[in-house]
Amino acid sequence: MVDDQLSRVFSALADPTRRDMVARLAVADAGVNELAEPYDVSVQAVSKHLKVLEDAGLVTRTREAQRRPVHLEAEVFDLMTKWIERYRRQAEERYRRLDDVLAEMDTDSAAPTEPRRPRERGAS
Known part of the structure; x- marks a missing residue:
C-alpha cells in the first residue's frame, strides 16, 4: 500500500542521521564505511540506519566484487512529492477562497453608502 510505504519513508527520514545519509x-553511491566516516558511531550502527532506509525503499545495496555500494532510490521521492503536492494544492485553494472572501469584504466596506437622513419629528 502507498500509505504504508509513505509511513515507512517519513519514519525513516525522521532521524537526522538518516536524512544526512540520504543527502x-x-x-x-557510497559504501557502509564511507557513510560511517563523519559519524561518531560504529559501522554496525550505520548498517542499522541503512536497514531502516532499505526497508522504506529509499536505498538499495548492490555487490561489486568486495564492495557493497548503497544506492539512493530517487523514485521514492516522487511518491512523497505527489503526496505533499496534493495537500499543497488543497491548501492553496483554501487560501485562494479566503483571498476572494477578503477582497469581497474589502470591496463592500469601501463602497460609498448613502447617508441616513434624520427622521422628522411627528412623522410616522
Whole structure:
C-alpha cells in the first residue's frame, strides 16, 4: 500500500542521521564505511540506519566484487512529492477562497453608502 510505504519513508527520514545519509547518497553511491566516516558511531550502527532506509525503499545495496555500494532510490521521492503536492494544492485553494472572501469584504466596506437622513419629528 502507498500509505504504508509513505509511513515507512517519513519514519525513516525522521532521524537526522538518516536524512544526512540520504543527502550524501543523492550526490553519489557510497559504501557502509564511507557513510560511517563523519559519524561518531560504529559501522554496525550505520548498517542499522541503512536497514531502516532499505526497508522504506529509499536505498538499495548492490555487490561489486568486495564492495557493497548503497544506492539512493530517487523514485521514492516522487511518491512523497505527489503526496505533499496534493495537500499543497488543497491548501492553496483554501487560501485562494479566503483571498476572494477578503477582497469581497474589502470591496463592500469601501463602497460609498448613502447617508441616513434624520427622521422628522411627528412623522410616522
